[in-house]
Amino acid sequence: MPQEPAPKLEDPDSVIARLRSSEIIPTTQRVEIGQILFASPQHLSAEQILERLSAAGRRVSKATVYNTLNLFAARGLVRQINVDPARTCFDSNTRMHYHFHNLDTGELTDVDVPAIEFSRLPNPPAGTELAGVEIVIRVKRKAG
Amino acid sequence: MPQEPAPKLEDPDSVIARLRSSEIIPTTQRVEIGQILFASPQHLSAEQILERLSAAGRRVSKATVYNTLNLFAARGLVRQINVDPARTCFDSNTRMHYHFHNLDTGELTDVDVPAIEFSRLPNPPAGTELAGVEIVIRVKRKAG
């Protein structure tokens, strides 16, 4: 019987280098979490990371997973995404990009910057300046 | 001494008509909540609605506020907004529009559709169709 392929993990040394260059002390747990997140561009909740850790035979406490994700986010190693009010997602793709959000499945898909082009954008309110543009294109199963 | 002006309330009959046309039974509590929400285009959390209710001398249980907001959202009378992972906001402006999000204050400001114009948008993934485009323009206090 076909077996669920184990999700591939990023090379630990590469994760360590990445953490050090963000001035983050590379503890065992942080590296393990980084190996999961940085293996590919993806969107994971804290709970999903815990699942993948335990699937990989590693035990990391829930508190540490949250601490680590918040630390990574504060240092720009991941980006927080709020599409589902029930849980926060962390996006390991730190290049600028947008998202498709499938309303039926909850799935997020990246949209590269060149796929969207503005011909007009409003000026920020007085006293403020642009900090970023976030776009979520909601899609649903095609009626048919 | 200047007094905090009581936020104005929408006319009850107008709220009742609105609920009926969405096939929602206009109970006392639903009308009271509608009077707050529909008084002007605004973005309110469940907690803020409870505050305004009690400021107006009305008592509605927390459970009913949540039930009502979810009902209104399901019927398209308000739109749910997820910018703050800690709480869900409900937007009583149901016309299509976008938002400025002030990162320093958390404040949301409407951006009308004509203020943004696309010259290119990606095709939805195979098997899906467009359901909506959500844009949040993040702004911060101007450095100076």
Place this chain on the structure above:
DNA sequence: TTCCTTGCAAAACTTTTGCATTAAA
């Protein structure tokens, strides 16, 4: 009367925190 809604308290969740223990440099 019949069906639906409300209110309360408790439950369910996600996320944060305090503190003793352990690991990193």
Place this chain on the structure above:
DNA sequence: TTTAATGCAAAAGTTTTGCAAGGAA
């Protein structure tokens, strides 16, 4: 050795739910 991170359990916060009591048609 000194400083910082981990793990646990408890706490905090928002949202949901079960059920008895009350309101709408």
